[in-house]
Amino acid sequence: MQKLTNKEEEVMKILWRLKKAFVKEIMAEIEGEKPHYNTLSTIVRNLEDKAYVGYEAFGNTHRYFPLVTKEAFRKKFINSTIIDYYDNSYKNLVSFFAKEEKISIEELKEIINLIENKG
Numbered sequence: 001m002q003k004l005t006n007k008e009e010e011v012m013k014i015l016w017r018l019k020k021a022f023v024k025e026i027m028a029e030i031e032g033e034k035p036h037y038n039t040l041s042t043i044v045r046n047l048e049d050k051a052y053v054g055y056e057a058f059g060n061t062h063r064y065f066p067l068v069t070k071e072a073f074r075k076k077f078i079n080s081t082i083i084d085y086y087d088n089s090y091k092n093l094v095s096f097f098a099k100e101e102k103i104s105i106e107e108l109k110e111i112i113n114l115i116e117n118k119g
Helices: 004-019 023-027 037-049 068-087 090-099 105-119
Strands: 053-058 061-066
Touching: 004 023, 004 037, 004 061, 004 068, 023 037, 023 061, 037 053, 037 061, 068 090, 090 105
Parallel strands: none
Antiparallel strands: 053 061
């Protein structure tokens, strides 16, 4: 799975939410400054080249849909992040969030409960 640019990732988030969309529908969902239609169309075609999206043809128009699930992308992204920034340690990742006060004791207890009840 190839890395995505920020714009490509933004388009993927829209496609995951919409399930299927034409470029004009993707454009309508972009928040803030919108790219030119041709620029957005190029981004979507790049996602097609990277095998992230497929399409259905309707004459000269294409309706795009995700080929990669959000879950598969998330798993790849999280695994890469843990390897690159947390010395391949989930403990280091959780410790980071605890030190930054981004996770509460109650949430940590829930995680421990999930781990204990899984096995």
